[in-house]
Amino acid sequence: MTFDEVKPEHVLRALKEYDELGGDVFLAKYGFGRATDYLLVHDGRDYDSKAVLGAAQGHAVGRPATHDQFSGGRTGAAKVLEDLGFEVVRGSSRDVADVGPVExxxxxAAAAREVLIDAARRYHSITTYRELADEVQSRSGVTTSQLMHHWIGDVLLQVARENAEKSEPALMALCVDARGRVGPGYAKAVEATTGAPPSEPDTHAAQERLRCHQFFGAPDLPSNGGRVAHTPQVARARDRVAKAAAPAMRPPQVCxxxxxxxxxxxxCDQCG
Known part of the structure; x- marks a missing residue:
């Protein structure tokens, strides 16, 4: 999503509204959570940068931007606000022990949804579990020293449940391991949200990735709707298996x- 119509005066109106309503009411009105990663600083006060930009869009065009239409990170709301001349600072991080495992x-999960929607809006784009784990900690401001595989699957399951509730394609299909494959948690999450596990998880994920690009409106999606594609690593592995299974071609006998x-x-028909 672009914010070409948003000017500094629209941001100032959003800040005034924030002050008049109070932070909690303002966030509830526009459907945003508390910003923990990047904060807008104005006249000595801190504001939730992403929510302010979403509201500023409403003041500019008559319809505010929702939390799932853009990201709040360094390349998202923070950059837009800085380009408009506002000061944006990095918020303080909190450890999972400080906020509790549920929060x-x-x-x-909220941050992961943002990251994956960003990927869905780029045709044939994917992210790795490691990249996702790093980015969700950065965007949420909640960090952990736990090994990634202990918690990232539960996060993606939450995203998958929200996708199912909203009748959306599975965003978790855009996340793969270093080999380009979906992890074992993918099939479990599909079963938990649809009632049946996929017979071929990587093929199922490839189909869901295309649906994600179509549903979330990747601007570079071909006019024909795009095509299902495995990751390059999986495609190469499938080619090797296919070649190994193909019968060997013997050269013809020659007279x-x-x-x-x-x-x-x-x-020989000629020589008898």
Whole structure:
């Protein structure tokens, strides 16, 4: 989403509204959570940067931007606000032990949804579990020293449940491991949200990725609707398996006299 119509005066109106309503009411009105990663600083006060930009869009065009239409990170709301001349600072991070596992998972799931929607809006784009884990901690401001595989699956399951509730394609399909494959949690999440596990998780994920690009409006999606594509690593592995399973092509027998191919009878038609 772009914010080409938003001017500094629209942001100032949003800030005034924030002050008049109070932070909690303002956030509830526009459907945003508390910003923990990037804060807008104005006249000595801190504001939730992403929510302010969403409201400013409403003042500019008559319809505010919702939380799932854009990201709040360094390349998202923070950059837009800085380009408009406002000061944006990095918020303080909190450890999962400080906020509790339930709040941490909720914050990570909200951030993961943002990251994956960003990927969905770029045709054939994917992210890795490691990249996602780092980005959700950065965006949410909630960090953990736990190994990624202990918690990222539960986060993606929350995202998958929200997708199912909203009749959306599975955003978790856009997240793969270093081999380009979906992890074991993918099939479990599909089963939990649809009632049946996929027979071929990587193929199922490839189909869901295309649906994500279509549903969330990737601007570079081809006019024909795009095509289902495995990750390059999975595609190469499937090609190797297919070649290994194909019967070996034997060179035809050739008559030593006329050098013509000998038929199945084993007798040259020319030389007898």
């Amino acid at each position: 941490a998972q909720a914050a990570w 030593p006299r006329c050098h013509m191919a000998i038929p199945a009878t084993g007798v």
